[in-house]
Amino acid sequence: MVISYREALNQAMREEMRRDDTVFLIGEEVGYYQGAFKVSKGFVEEFGPQRVLDTPITEAGFTGLAVGAAMAGLHPIVELMTFNFGMLAMDQIVNNAAKIRYMSGGQLCAPMVIRGPGSAAHQLAAQHSQSLEAWFSHVPGLKVIAPATPHDAKGLLKSAVRDGNPVIFIEAQLLYATKGEVEEGEYTVPIGVADLKRRGRDVTIVAYSKMLLVAMEAAEALAQQGIESELIDPRTLKPLDLDCIVSSV
Amino acid sequence: MDRDDLLSLYRQMLLIRRFEEKSAEMYALAKIAGFLHLYIGEEAVAVGAIAATRPDDYVISAYRDHGHCLARGSDPGKVMAELFGKATGLCKGKGGSMHLIDLEHHFMGGYAIVGGHLPLATGLAFAAQYQRRTDVVLCFFGEGAVPSGQAHEAFNLAALWKLPVVFICENNRYGMGTPVQRAIALYGDVAETARSYGIDAQRVDGMDVLAVRTVSQRVVDQVRAGKGPYFIEAVTYRFMGHSMADPAHGHYRTKEEVDEERKRDPLVLLRNTMLEQHLATDGDFKVMEREIGGIVADAVAFAEASAFPDPKELFTDVYAGD
Numbered sequence: 001m002v003i004s005y006r007e008a009l010n011q012a013m014r015e016e017m018r019r020d021d022t023v024f025l026i027g028e029e030v031g032y033y034q035g036a037f038k039v040s041k042g043f044v045e046e047f048g049p050q051r052v053l054d055t056p057i058t059e060a061g062f063t064g065l066a067v068g069a070a071m072a073g074l075h076p077i078v079e080l081m082t083f084n085f086g087m088l089a090m091d092q093i094v095n096n097a098a099k100i101r102y103m104s105g106g107q108l109c110a111p112m113v114i115r116g117p118g119s120a121a122h123q124l125a126a127q128h129s130q131s132l133e134a135w136f137s138h139v140p141g142l143k144v145i146a147p148a149t150p151h152d153a154k155g156l157l158k159s160a161v162r163d164g165n166p167v168i169f170i171e172a173q174l175l176y177a178t179k180g181e182v183e184e185g186e187y188t189v190p191i192g193v194a195d196l197k198r199r200g201r202d203v204t205i206v207a208y209s210k211m212l213l214v215a216m217e218a219a220e221a222l223a224q225q226g227i228e229s230e231l232i233d234p235r236t237l238k239p240l241d242l243d244c245i246v247s248s249v
Numbered sequence: 250m251d252r253d254d255l256l257s258l259y260r261q262m263l264l265i266r267r268f269e270e271k272s273a274e275m276y277a278l279a280k281i282a283g284f285l286h287l288y289i290g291e292e293a294v295a296v297g298a299i300a301a302t303r304p305d306d307y308v309i310s311a312y313r314d315h316g317h318c319l320a321r322g323s324d325p326g327k328v329m330a331e332l333f334g335k336a337t338g339l340c341k342g343k344g345g346s347m348h349l350i351d352l353e354h355h356f357m358g359g360y361a362i363v364g365g366h367l368p369l370a371t372g373l374a375f376a377a378q379y380q381r382r383t384d385v386v387l388c389f390f391g392e393g394a395v396p397s398g399q400a401h402e403a404f405n406l407a408a409l410w411k412l413p414v415v416f417i418c419e420n421n422r423y424g425m426g427t428p429v430q431r432a433i434a435l436y437g438d439v440a441e442t443a444r445s446y447g448i449d450a451q452r453v454d455g456m457d458v459l460a461v462r463t464v465s466q467r468v469v470d471q472v473r474a475g476k477g478p479y480f481i482e483a484v485t486y487r488f489m490g491h492s493m494a495d496p497a498h499g500h501y502r503t504k505e506e507v508d509e510e511r512k513r514d515p516l517v518l519l520r521n522t523m524l525e526q527h528l529a530t531d532g533d534f535k536v537m538e539r540e541i542g543g544i545v546a547d548a549v550a551f552a553e554a555s556a557f558p559d560p561k562e563l564f565t566d567v568y569a570g571d
Contacts, residue, residue: 024379050379056409061368061402068372071357072307074379091399095362096369104350104358105341106566140567164569 001184006176008150009039009115012157013077015186017047020075023161026053026066027079027116036081037117037176063089063114067097067166070110075161080116083170084128089114097166098141113160115169117176118146119210136168137238143191144238146170148212150180152235155189163191172210194241196248200228204248208234250459252528258300258458259519259529260537262292265316266516267545268325272315272332275549276493281332284361285346288316290456290488293515294419295320297461298387298481301469305355305382307373310389312347312361313419317389321356323349325544326551335555342558343566363424364397366390367416371403374412374478385413385472392482393424395442396433404446404478411477415468416443418480419455421487426501443480455483456513459522486510 003011017023024047029036031044031054044052055062059080066076080086086093097110120129137144143165147153153171160167197212198219207215212233219229230248234241269287276285288295295316299308310317318328323339331338332346339351348359357373360366370388377384394400395418407414420439422429429436440450449471453464461483468479488511490496498504523529565571 056402056405058402058405060399061371061406064365064368064399064403065372065375065406068369068374069376069379070372071369072373072376074376091362091365092368095365096360100358101568102566103340103344103348104352104566105339105343106571107340107350107352108357109569111569143568 002179002181003150004176005150005153005171005178005180006037006039008154008182009157009171010041012154013040014043014046016158016161017051022073023075023077024051024053025077025079026055026062028055028057028081030054030079035079037173039176040079059085059088060092064092064096066112067092067100067110070097070112070166071100071108076112077161078112078114080114082128082173083116083118083132084130086114086116086132093136093142093166093168094139098139102141109164110166111164113157113167113169115157116171117173118170119172121173133168133170133237141166142238143167143236144170145191145236146209147235148175148209148233150178151182152189152195152233154182155187156191156235159188159191162188167191170209174210178213189235192236192239192241194232194234194236194244196230196244197233198229198231200230202228204230204232204245206232206234206245208237250462255459255519255523255528256533256537258296258462259516259523260541261296261320262458262516262519263537263541264325264544265292265296265319267541268319268329268548269315271545271549272329273489273493275332280553281346282334283345284312285332285493286313286491287489287493288313290510290514291419291421291485292316293458293461294417294455294483294485295389297458298389298415298417298465298483300462301465302387303384305384306469307355307357307384307386308389309357309366309370309373309386310359311363311366311391311394312359313391314347314349314359318349318351318356318359321351321354323351323354323356325548329548329552330555333552333555334557335552336558336562337551337555341562341566343562364390364394364399367394367400367403368406370414370416371407371412374407374414375410377413378410383473385415385469387415387417389417389419391424392418392420392422392429392433392439395439404443404448407478408446408448411475413472413475414478415465415472416448416478416480418482419485420482421485423487423491423501425491426495428501440480440482448478448480450480450482452482452484455485456515456518458515458519486513488514
């Protein structure tokens with residue numbers, strides 16, 4: 001079936017919340033407003049305000065609350081209205097969520113997903129146009145995912161919820177309305193496995209998230225000039241599927 | 250509280266005191282590295298408050314955490330081994346002094362970014378509320394955390410969602426070297442910060458373990474009954490420096506001030522009370538000293554005899570399944 005990236009995320013979270021009572025959604029405007037980008041449309045109606053929690057505009061406070069809840073056995077999905085606001089929660093993400101497993105010697109962990117849109121969109125200006133995935137990717141203990149297609153968005157978000165680690169899941173505002181084929185029924189996409197989008201012998205292009213769509217156009221343009229490019233979408237930035245990239249190069 | 254209760258409170262405070270005095274010695278001998286923040290002088294707060302908890306309640310603390318961990322019942326040998334950085338420590342030597350964590354005793358740490366663990370405490374409390382359990386959270390922090398943004402965000406969410414968390418502010422009057430008068434606008438009544446969020450609050454003499462115990466029991470019972478969060482300001486004093494790198498007096502406080510505060514040593518206060526009320530004899534305290542001395546010596550021997558973690562341990566416990 002063909003659905004939007006937004007709908008794919010909605011389905012992933014809905015399926016995971018139906019599967020597991022310990023999964024809950026927390027963030028600004030996720031409930032009665034239906035999500036700032038309408039990703040959680042219909043959630044508060046289906047799951048109730050105990051599992052779909054509208055928060056005050058306090059990223060450190062509610063992200064930290066989610067980390068504590070995860071340490072106590074729950075599986076939070078934190079929606080950051082955008083990752084630009086996530087910098088206010090950096091202490092919670094880096095010092096608590098990412099490190100608790102290590103510094104407790106494996107006694108505690110923070111199985112959770114921190115998701116929302118990142119990168120640039122339509123003239124959002126300096127403070128709302130940032131790609132922060134490199135920051136997160138440098139923090140031991142975090143996994144970082146940035147899917148480009150509805151299929152991968154759905155399958156990877158479901159994997160992220162079940163992963164057992166804190167997972168940074170970066171969406172792109174310009175992708176929410178894009179459409180694509182997803183499998184019927186239940187499926188997941190494994191974390192850390194790249195997707196070879198196109199085979200070619202002349203050059204390797206690695207692109208993720210919104211830039212994958214740009215790179216696909218570029219590959220077509222190159223092909224018209226007789227240059228066959230190989231296009232790889234890593235999908236996951238941490239862990240990165242280096243084998244796939246290296247063998248292509 | 251009967252004689253046994255009082256002896257138990259004294260025993261726990263004495264264990265923390267002697268354990269930390271020995272830790273300081275071990276630090277001087279370079280057996281312990283890194284930071285070491287001693288709780289000496291403040292023992293009545295952890296011991297009095299934690300005595301009011303059940304085993305399934307969660308306790309969480311800042312980096313001055315040896316006292317809370319021991320009061321929670323952690324094995325002194327494993328705690329000392331953790332300070333030594335040994336593989337037999339509570340956290341396999343990966344936590345250290347500032348990140349003591351003991352899940353078995355529901356001691357959730359040990360956090361070293363000031364103010365950063367208050368949101369975690371609200372999350373532990375949220376989990377209890379979400380799963381309709383009746384456990385509560387005791388969250389200890391210094392007054393230095395009170396003006397931090399994360400503390401305010403935690404107070405607001407705790408009050409907004411009526412979370413079962415007891416915020417226990419250990420007001421020892423100095424955030425490292427800065428006196429509270431130069432750090433908190435409402436320094437005359439630190440608890441007012443919590444009240445401004447609609448959180449009930451009370452000040453207690455943090456050198457008087459019986460007062461802390463009594464107030465904490467009432468507060469824990471109230472919070473457990475679903476009445477929302479509570480803020481206790483325990484007025485206390487740190488007899489030692491901020492850390493081992495900081496002398497007890499010098500730049501920011503005088504020897505006279507420290508000597509004056511030492512007259513209200515929480516161990517001395519309880520001991521005098523028990524002697525006056527004929528609840529214990531000098532002999533009882535001597536016996537206890539010997540017993541605690543043995544426990545601390547055993548803890549050091551255990552830590553000394555234990556191995557350092559294998560270097561490979563650097564790469565384990567980073568991700569699930571490591």
